[in-house]
Structures are given as structure tokens and as C-alpha cells.
Amino acid sequence: MTDKFQNDINYLVEELNFKGEKKFKLIVLFGLLGDFDSFEYAINLKNFVDSNKDKFFDIFAIAIGNQNGKQKFCKFTGFREENLIVVSDNQIHNNLKVSRGLDIGLGGWINMLLMLSGINSLKTIREVIRGYTGDRKAKQIYSEFDKIDALKFLKFSGNSFRQVFGDGYLRPFELATFRLNNMSEIIQNWNDYILDEKYLPQRGASFLLNDKNQVIYKFFSSDVLGYSSNMRDPLGFLSDLIKE
Numbered sequence: 717m718t719d720k721f722q723n724d725i726n727y728l729v730e731e732l733n734f735k736g737e738k739k740f741k742l743i744v745l746f747g748l749l750g751d752f753d754s755f756e757y758a759i760n761l762k763n764f765v766d767s768n769k770d771k772f773f774d775i776f777a778i779a780i781g782n783q784n785g786k787q788k789f790c791k792f793t794g795f796r797e798e799n800l801i802v803v804s805d806n807q808i809h810n811n812l813k814v815s816r817g818l819d820i821g822l823g824g825w826i827n828m829l830l831m832l833s834g835i836n837s838l839k840t841i842r843e844v845i846r847g848y849t850g851d852r853k854a855k856q857i858y859s860e861f862d863k864i865d866a867l868k869f870l871k872f873s874g875n876s877f878r879q880v881f882g883d884g885y886l887r888p889f890e891l892a893t894f895r896l897n898n899m900s901e902i903i904q905n906w907n908d909y910i911l912d913e914k915y916l917p918q919r920g921a922s923f924l925l926n927d928k929n930q931v932i933y934k935f936f937s938s939d940v941l942g943y944s945s946n947m948r949d950p951l952g953f954l955s956d957l958i959k960e
Contacts, residue, residue, distance in 0.1 A: 721813075734776045738772060740926060754789075756950075846947075847890075850888035854885065861875070919942075
């Protein structure tokens with residue numbers, strides 16, 4: 717890790733007043749609020765914090781968006797408003813050399829559709845397929861008591877997955893259903909979540925800092941649906957931290 721990168725992180729911590737009181741800081745750069753990865757990552761972080769009583773690290777997240785979108789995002793995902801800063805452009809991302817995604821000069825929509833098809837986003841297709849086929853090495857998402865309301869007309873309970881596919885792993889169609897529910901929220905509130913379509917391809921990053929603000933883990937996303945180095949266990953790097 718270069719001194720310049722560490723200095724850039726130090727500047728970000730000071731500039732945005734990311735002080736924190738716990739042993740570790742997790743700084744997350746989302747792309748647009750309305751990015752698939754932003755929603756999925758935020759929900760996973762919220763659930764992780766709830767499960768671990770938020771004892772080990774402070775979370776500071778930055779996303780491209782506005783205040784109205786931020787309020788809706790936090791209400792839907794459960795992510796804490798006080799943990800999220802919205803910005804109007806991708807300058808912070810650029811400063812930290814986060815991938816802008818594909819840009820062929822035809823606008824954000826075209827770039828995003830091409831990335832969703834796997835162009836300049838090689839892991840995306842595999843991740844989409846996993847959403848439908850399931851994954852024996854990943855955790856299930858829904859309990860049998862969860863109520864699922866996808867697209868406002870597809871309503872069922874998590875028990876449906878248990879009855880058909882069993883328990884204890886990521887069942888077929890489970891992740892795809894979760895993502896469909898997120899997509900429905902984004903589409904219904906498009907103007908609030910998508911500040912500017914040119915930022916649709918913008919990817920994100922994660923930085924874990926110790927109590928001296930030294931970066932001890934970093935990950936730069938380059939793929940849609942690829943906000944972690946291990947999508948089977950996206951927050952494994954935090955789980956390992958707690959086990960130490």
C-alpha cells in the first residue's frame with residue numbers, strides 16, 4: 717500500500733469527520749444510491765451489525781445521491797441515516813482510484829446494460845446465475861417466517877423456500893427474489909435513487925481501518941453484483957475480524 721493512498725484515506729477521515737469510537741472503522745463507498753450493489757451491501761451490513769450488536773467497528777458510508785433518496789434508502793434497507801453521507805458526484809471515488817465501470821461514450825444506461833451482460837464485468841453473469849440456482853456454500857437469506865412482497869403482486873412467505881428446497885443454505889431463486897425486491901424499490905423511486913444516470917456504471921470500494929486509521933483491508937469492486945471479494949460470504953472479512 718502506497719503512502720499516498722494511506723494519506724488519501726487519512727484526508728477523507730479528517731475531511732468528513734469519520735472519528736468513530738470503536739476499535740475499527742469500515743468506510744464504504746457505494747456508487748449511486750440506486751445501484752443494485754448499494755442496496756444489497758447496505759442490507760447485509762445492517763443485518764451483520766444487528767447480529768453482532770455493533771461492538772467492534774464504526775461504519776461510514778458514502779453514496780452518490782440526494783437527501784430524499786438517502787431517507788428512502790435507509791428506510792428500505794434499515795441502514796442508519798447517521799452512517800451515510802450523500803454526495804453529488806464521484807470525485808471521492810476518483811480520488812481513491814475506484815473503478816468508474818465501463819464507458820463506451822453512449823451514456824450510463826448503455827454502459828450499465830453492457831456490464832450486466834458481462835462486458836467489462838466478468839463475474840456478473842456468474843453471480844446472476846447463482847441467484848437462480850442457489851449455492852450450497854452460502855447462507856440462506858429468508859427464514860420461514862419472513863413475508864416476501866416482490867413487485868407488489870408476488871407475495872409469499874419464506875416458508876415456501878423451506879418446503880421446496882429445505883433449510884441451511886442459499887436456496888434456488890432465493891437470492892434472485894431478494895434482488896428482485898430491491899430492484900422493485902429502485903424502479904418505483906427511480907428519480908430519488910438515481911441522481912444522474914451517467915454514474916450508473918460507477919463501482920464501489922471498502923476500506924477497513926484500525927484504531928490508528930491504518931488501512932488493514934481494502935477491496936475495489938470492478939463488477940456489477942461484485943461488492944466483495946467473496947460473494948458467497950460478502951462480509952467474511954468482518955466475521956474474521958470478530959473471531960480474532
